Amino acid sequence: MKRYARPTALSGALLLAAALAAGTLAAAPQVGQPAPPFSGVDTTGKTWSLAELKGQPVILEWTNHDCPYVRKHYDAGNMQALQKEATGQGYVWLSVISSAPGKQGHVPPAKADELTASRAAAPSAVLIDEAGTIGRAYDARTTPHMYVIDAEGRLRYMGAIDDRPTTDPADVAGAINYVRAAMTELSAGAEVPQAVTRPYGCSVKY
């Protein structure tokens, strides 16, 4: 027993160090840096990975259909309009549901498709991330929480959808939409001036 004690402790420490290092890396997606890699399955069983999407800009939207902040943007038609605008410009729009089973917002694939149809939403796909792997890799905190990734796979924007952190649908009209602003700047080849904003909404139900 004693003979193995030392190597075990040592490798344990190494593992811990590796885990900590990985944790640090995963916990901090940075604007201007390559976006954290991910791979997820959508409602039809198809796998989407960032590596395979190289060459196409990507928008990630964390969502939870029962969250009042998400409802604000879907009830007002705001999120759907943005989705159509983005996919029209060549973006791949992935709505991500990171709610754990039993938590608010967690839905089986069929229900997710039904939600998409009933709300006339237009994402490229809805990823079911019930283990929260993608959510944690992106440090997604709220629903909605938005990420814009350019065609080279670099993260260019992360944060709120707009500058009105409320649940009042009346606030959609006058708001500055940060995602739309980021798309405009990126299509002009410019840097996104407000590349990080405070995401607002319900917490992601990991």
Added chain:
Amino acid sequence: MNPRLRMAGAWSFALPRLALWAALMTLACVAWSAPALANPVATENVTARLLVERKAVAPGGSVDLALVLDIRRGWHTYWENPGDSGEPPRIDWTLPEGVHAGPLRFPHPELIRVGPLANYGYTGQAVHLIRLELPADWPAGEPVALTADASWLVCEDICIPEGARLALTLPTAEHAGPADLAVADLFETAREGLPRPLRGAARLERVPDSLGLSVPVTALPPGAGSPWFFAAEWGLIDHAAAQDWRLDGADWVATLTPGPMAATASAAGVLAVRAGDGRSAYYLDPVPAPLPATGAVPAESGLGLPLALLFALIGGLTLNLMPCVFPVLAMKVLHLTGHGRAERRERLMQGLAYTGGVLAFFALVAGLLLALRAGGGAVGWGYQLQYPPFVALMAYLFFILGLSLAGAVTLGARLMGLGAAGPSSGAPGAFVTGGLAALVAAPCTAPFMGAALGYGLTLPWYWALAVMLTLGFGLALPFLLLALVPAAARFLPRPGSWMETLKQFLAFPLFATAVWLVWVLAVQVGPDGVAAVLAGAVLLALGLWARERTLGASGWRRMLGTGAAVAALVAGLVLGIRLDEMQEAPAVARAQPADAPVAEPFSGERLADARAARRPVLVNMTAAWCITCLVNERVALSSPRIAGEFSAHELLYLKGDWTNRDPEITAYLERYGRTGVPLYVLYLPGRDPQVLPQILTEGIVLAALDPVAGAD
């Protein structure tokens, strides 16, 4: 779990729901007929109440209201920075004309973990105080009816936005009524929960991968433990990350995990600690860079040594133009004119001796300053003027110098080194004049000096001394150049009778300075002090007169005259020194133009409250003896336009008076790297505090107030 408890738990869920429905239905009915009765209001997860602390409010007075949210078990509402998700409660008022409600105030939050995330908020009960102000012309006896539309987000695992329309009617009376005992404890507890100003300087070091926060142990109550830092703004820190608070020498220190905006987010926040039975909280407004440790020149702290030396030199040069120094310098130049044409060597000697005198005096002051600081004293430039005896002695000095220039008395050339043109006043005389020039410079603070000295005094002693001596060198430089450069002599006018005229005229700036110093005394010690120092001046004049009359005499007459002079001097000094016992006269409100902005006296608490309420604040640190301060106030902070801008921004104007010693103001100055006044700091919500220049104009103040407009 005990089944009975579980039953109770189930009931506590079911019952309120039923009750709530009943209540809601009732309220809905009542609301149609009489909305004023809607208080409290119960929603699904919160019961909201609006309370008032006193039984009656007086016109022109104020009273505290409380928005009380009783939160369903397991649910929470949010702090101003809600953390990773959420939203703080809001309130919209419908108030009668003239009645003003202040912002919602937030007690310190708790950390609420939600999976891997963390929120800043409240469980159980959240009490938000609101200050309500009644106009002076409100008819006493007529009740004030107010309506508040409160809205909040309440979350458990899921979030529900809720709101309520609350109504309250406040009785009014000629005088404020007694506290309502039924709610006294609630208000008391709520006040204890509000963050207080920190008595000391916290520091935040931002390096790319971590944030180092340190708070002096002495700034917290004795025995305080378990600190936790709540960032005021999203993005500074990772809200959920652990905080490894530990005691390191005289500081509590922690390494914080930076958030997505760590480089730019405001460093402000609240530190909650366990002290005694409960928790208390303190506003932190950390200074950005680490304070330099003694023994090392900090690489990046505020000014930097070369710039500090340059500022010291410019400051010293500018001192020559101050009304207290200029006459002395002018006389010295006249002196040079007197025999300047004669020998170059003599002029050289004069110049060097004068410079030596100035430097010797500054070295003396620097030594004293550094010794006091080493002893833990909080001192800075101008601190000596906080001691009334010093002010009195300076007033005497200017008075006597003035008498001498006016020709009323003749003082020994060697003693004063002024005016006399004889060779006897050679190098030693010039040395004494240099010292005198430095001494009379003491009441004046020139531009640039404050920053240079403030920085200098944080350095090791030898650099501090270098800064002080550079300041002295700047003061001596104009005269030194005149003496050293032969070509400069050509610019000096020819001697003549005009010199006597000018000499006499120069007495008046000195008298004016004496008058100003007496006014400073009036602020410090009141009318009795003024009477004492003026009586002292009369005695001094009497003594000098007696000496003057007997100067030509011999024997006992002359001795009598000298004796009278000495006695008068002693009496004057005693009168001056006894002023110290009159210290601590109540601060006198100084006259201001009627339409100048209204200032409130500075207090750390007032500042912290206003900042917590996201109200812009301008802090003006001033003193009666600080001429720059007074000029700035007249030029930049007194016009109706400024007053208008202040009220348009709902800016709180806080004025700190450092005329007398005040440890709170000294500590505040230190936080901004200053050792003296003036200091102007502008706090705009959501931005780091901004230190305004020491020479203010209206334009600077307006541009700083409106950074967006200013940038256009």
